[in-house]
Amino acid sequence: EIVMTQSPATLSVSPGERATLSCRASQSVSSNLAWYQQKPGQAPRLLIYGASTRATGIPARFTGSGSGTEFTLTISSLQSEDFAVYYCQQYNNWPYTFGQGTKLEIK
Amino acid sequence: QVTLKESGPALVKPTQTLTLTCTFSGFSLSTSGMRVSWIRQPPGKALEWLARIDWDDDKFYSTSLKTRLTISKDTSKNQVVLTMTNMDPVDTATYYCARSYGTNGRWAEYWGQGTLVTVSS
Numbered sequence: 001e002i003v004m005t006q007s008p009a010t011l012s013v014s015p016g017e018r019a020t021l022s023c024r025a026s027q028s029v030s031s032n033l034a035w036y037q038q039k040p041g042q043a044p045r046l047l048i049y050g051a052s053t054r055a056t057g058i059p060a061r062f063t064g065s066g067s068g069t070e071f072t073l074t075i076s077s078l079q080s081e082d083f084a085v086y087y088c089q090q091y092n093n094w095p096y097t098f099g100q101g102t103k104l105e106i107k
Numbered sequence: 108q109v110t111l112k113e114s115g116p117a118l119v120k121p122t123q124t125l126t127l128t129c130t131f132s133g134f135s136l137s138t139s140g141m142r143v144s145w146i147r148q149p150p151g152k153a154l155e156w157l158a159r160i161d162w163d164d165d166k167f168y169s170t171s172l173k174t175r176l177t178i179s180k181d182t183s184k185n186q187v188v189l190t191m192t193n194m195d196p197v198d199t200a201t202y203y204c205a206r207s208y209g210t211n212g213r214w215a216e217y218w219g220q221g222t223l224v225t226v227s228s
Contacts, residue, residue: 043218044154050211089214
């Protein structure tokens with residue numbers, strides 16, 4: 001089973017600034033990686049798939065990059081609605097696995 | 108418009124079997140490339156992918172929960188059912204169903220609202 005490790009666990013950033021979230025896989029997942037955003041009491045929302053392709057309706061300030069074992073989600077110019085928990089997920093091998101999440105909080 | 112909704116008991120006792128139903132609309136699970144999965148999230152914890160069923164009736168299960176899970180589909184009713192045997196308090200979680208689609212589409216594009224299941228005597 002592939003282990004996904006996200007860092008940091010919590011990230012404090014001011015509105016308008018940039019946030020960089022990291023996700024590492026225990027073995028190569030190629031570009032088979034997705035990112036999700038989850039707000040309290042809500043289901044996760046797909047942001048990125050294929051490591052770098054934005055899902056329908058996702059603003060351009062969300063950028064995914066990386067391949068193999070190292071991935072990054074960058075959110076430029078943070079808006080108030082971006083403060084949430086973010087999860088990465090690999091779908092290269094079954095069982096699909098998620099990282100433990102990064103909580104993005106207001107500084 | 109794609110929608111999914113989970114239903115099932117909010118409370119189950121330890122050792123009981125949980126049966127959850129995902130009722131969906133806006134797509135057919137008989138369409139090539141369509142997949143529906145169950146994913147859970149214990150309170151305050153991370154997501155865990157439990158099981159997946161594909162349009163061709165292929166089924167996939169979590170390695171650690173494989174012996175306790177069964178996933179099935181009723182295409183005519185637009186439903187996917189998950190059963191989990193021998194429930195334990197550690198299985199307390201919000202259970203989501205989600206849809207994936209496409210040749211390489213194995214990410215969860217659409218999600219239900221989730222249903223909280225508490226395991227307690």
